[in-house]
Amino acid sequence: MLEIIFRYPDLSLFLALMVIGYTCGTIAEKRHYKSIIKREQELVKLMVVNAEGRFAEGAVRTSFLVNGSTVVSNDYFKRLLAILRNVFGGRVKAYESLIDRARREAILRMKEEARARGAHMIVNLRLETSTIGRSANKKNRIGSIETLAYGTAVVMNRP
Amino acid sequence: MKFTPKHIEGNVNVSKTHPLAELGWLVGGLMLLVLIFYLLLGVSTDIAVAKIPVSAEVWLGEYFIGGMDALESEPLQKLLQPLLDNLPADSPLHEYHFHAQVAENEQINALALPGGHIVVFSGLLEQAESENEVAMVLAHELGHFAHRDHLRRLGRGLGLTVAAIMLFGQDSVASDLASKFFLVSESHYSREQESAADRFGLELLVAGYGHAGGATDFFARVGKDAGSRIPYLLASHPHPDDRVRELQKLIAANGYRVDAVIPLGKDLQEGLPVREDASFEEPVSGAEK
Numbered sequence: 001m002l003e004i005i006f007r008y009p010d011l012s013l014f015l016a017l018m019v020i021g022y023t024c025g026t027i028a029e030k031r032h033y034k035s036i037i038k039r040e041q042e043l044v045k046l047m048v049v050n051a052e053g054r055f056a057e058g059a060v061r062t063s064f065l066v067n068g069s070t071v072v073s074n075d076y077f078k079r080l081l082a083i084l085r086n087v088f089g090g091r092v093k094a095y096e097s098l099i100d101r102a103r104r105e106a107i108l109r110m111k112e113e114a115r116a117r118g119a120h121m122i123v124n125l126r127l128e129t130s131t132i133g134r135s136a137n138k139k140n141r142i143g144s145i146e147t148l149a150y151g152t153a154v155v156m157n158r159p
Numbered sequence: 160m161k162f163t164p165k166h167i168e169g170n171v172n173v174s175k176t177h178p179l180a181e182l183g184w185l186v187g188g189l190m191l192l193v194l195i196f197y198l199l200l201g202v203s204t205d206i207a208v209a210k211i212p213v214s215a216e217v218w219l220g221e222y223f224i225g226g227m228d229a230l231e232s233e234p235l236q237k238l239l240q241p242l243l244d245n246l247p248a249d250s251p252l253h254e255y256h257f258h259a260q261v262a263e264n265e266q267i268n269a270l271a272l273p274g275g276h277i278v279v280f281s282g283l284l285e286q287a288e289s290e291n292e293v294a295m296v297l298a299h300e301l302g303h304f305a306h307r308d309h310l311r312r313l314g315r316g317l318g319l320t321v322a323a324i325m326l327f328g329q330d331s332v333a334s335d336l337a338s339k340f341f342l343v344s345e346s347h348y349s350r351e352q353e354s355a356a357d358r359f360g361l362e363l364l365v366a367g368y369g370h371a372g373g374a375t376d377f378f379a380r381v382g383k384d385a386g387s388r389i390p391y392l393l394a395s396h397p398h399p400d401d402r403v404r405e406l407q408k409l410i411a412a413n414g415y416r417v418d419a420v421i422p423l424g425k426d427l428q429e430g431l432p433v434r435e436d437a438s439f440e441e442p443v444s445g446a447e448k
Contacts, residue, residue: 088185100170
């Protein structure tokens with residue numbers, strides 16, 4: 001066993017990274033989704049729309065910008081699946097959950113900020129996604145994505 | 160419009176497929192593609208190999224021998240010469256300029272590299288007992304050259320690596336893996352290729368020495384260490400004992416004489432020829448003084 005590892009160090013490293021990528025990636029994803037769903041249920045009453053808000057005069061006490069951003073990293077296992085997908089074409093399913101997690105987490109953070117500052121709703125929600133990290137667009141490197149959610153938090157004039 | 164807070168179950172944005180299942184499908188598909196490609200490559204290499212000129216092969220050979228650390232061996236070359244002199248006049252081997260070389264390696268083996276390089280491992284020379292035996296090994300390797308097996312095997316491995324590089328790019332993990340995997344698994348000749356080279360070698364040995372003495376010695380010695388025959392049922396290369404039997408059958412069928420063998424000369428038994436430029440080549444060991 002040890003002999004094989006020393007004979008093919010690259011191959012062993014590759015397999016080790018795959019296993020680490022898969023196990024850690026799966027555990028992290030499960031935990032993250034659990035937390036996302038729990039927090040989404042807590043914050044479900046805070047309305048978020050991407051429409052421009054139109055309010056009757058005097059209805060709004062104040063409004064301010066809120067934003068939330070997350071960075072989620074790729075792992076070697078997901079990257080392998082994506083590389084293989086490059087051969088056959090089709091949906092890169094491995095990356096779907098990555099983007100989905102980043103998006104929902106960003107919205108949650110934005111909502112948390114809005115709630116902390118006493119907002120009743122968020123209008124004009126916008127989402128932006130970008131790859132970041134020095135190596136994000138280079139070959140043979142693992143990149144991360146950042147998702148930024150921002151919107152206008154509105155505090156109503158309610159008794 | 161009334162706002163009704165409601166938490167949405169499920170997720171349309173993420174596919175339900177288990178990542179390991181997806182990996183299985185993708186790897187399986189890739190394997191299938193590689194298999195089809197491999198079969199096509201086998202057909203096309205056979206056609207191409209026959210057409211590669213010796214000059215192109217010599218150029219390729221320089222590249223390979225550079226990584227081998229093999230040294231020209233005068234006594235081995237002397238052993239090779241009578242075999243070359245007895246080649247049939249129409250043999251394609253006349254186009255080559257053969258180099259008999261020795262490489263320091265414990266394995267009992269010899270290699271045919273492109274461009275007419277025959278590399279004998281020092282392990283073989285240490286174990287060998289007769290000149291005829293070593294000559295048979297050289298003649299066997301000449302058989303691989305005559306049938307251009309050395310190119311055939313290289314052609315496939317090389318072709319597969321090139322394909323992987325084309326698919327995934329030069330420094331991707333996948334092509335790295337492909338080159339490692341294919342070049343290793345392609346490092347044996349097939350059963351038919353070995354048998355054909357054995358037949359060729361035997362004929363050349365008899366032509367050179369006038370008798371078939373020592374023809375089976377090498378395989379008999381390897382056979383002793385090879386162990387059970389069961390793993391060889393599916394192996395690409397024949398069990399040494401089977402090769403001995405096949406050679407003996409050929410000797411009997413052709414009525415070759417089996418005379419006494421010539422003992423191996425001292426210069427060859429020592430294994431590696433003395434490096435003339437050793438003091439320049441090994442500055443590291445010189446520093447220990």
